[in-house]
Amino acid sequence: MFAAIKEQHKGVDVCINNAGLAHPEPLINGKTSGWRNMMDVNILGLCICTREAYQSMKERNVDDGHIININSICGHCVIPHADTHFYSATKYAVTALTEGLRQELRAENKHIRATSISPTLVETEFTLRLYSNNPDIAAYALEAIDISSAVTYVLSAPPHVQIGDIQLRGTEEVS
Template structure:
């Protein structure tokens, strides 16, 4: 059922092929936004787009490697060219490669920095020009509870997510004299594919054990929070949302 809170708006969601990204794309489409879907897995994006369209929404598939600066800038330009504008950017693409410092592969650190931070920063910069020209817009950046609290075994991921949180606040201050809003979303434990890619088996088992001991958040829980932030009146900027499962202690 499509409502009209975002009728006429265009939203671009990265990491839209699964999890929080896919749920967010559906939630924004339900509010009336035309949604550009970006990720590497084109087949999954096409399936998501078909579902949105069958529910009465509008969706554009934009296959993108968010670690490639040229592709990220082209992603933004294609969204504007095909859908006419860009009102909401949700930087959701990310990876969590947990390893102790002494045993970590520096290539995994670099991968997290390239995707979680650099890709997000480039997308924000590319979108910002369009939003400044039209005088409004929302940039929503996915950080994490790991962007507030450091954990043993999570140093590289912590560094990337602390970076997202810091970048987002600096950007918010830079555009505070306009109607461009910046929101940082900081999820705790969410039932997504993220943990499947953890290279360290001890860290992977620890995360899986933590998830088994509680009812984790669902991607739709985070999507509702993003929808809440971007549907506020123009003078209201939800700067940060830290969202944990009720039974998550840390």
């Protein structure tokens, strides 16, 4: 993927890590394969894309790039829904990885910014699949445009402003 980006566009200036995966695999009886799959997508995939985006910026002397991780509110609190506890652990990792990236970029004396955008449920196939037994959940879900608006906001911040994390919840959401 990054080779094609380099060939077609010279490289990456902005990377938005938006891949995310959840399986209903509780901690006390979940399947290892489901946990591994979530780790591979939610953590390892994000780290690989982050590394490759940074390397692309570094080799082209891009010092004003941005890496945005689409996280989850589950990266900040554990909701009382057993099927999402392992997923929450992967998203807590994204929270830590975003801050770790910010620290590493600072240590490298780079002005590349790192941001985590943490929405609650978003009306997507992901949410509908995970909560198929609760069709009323969509009433509290954000829309995809809400997330893209947050991305636009982050990217429009002045170069001297580091937005570390944005948490997005619906105004009608209970918790």
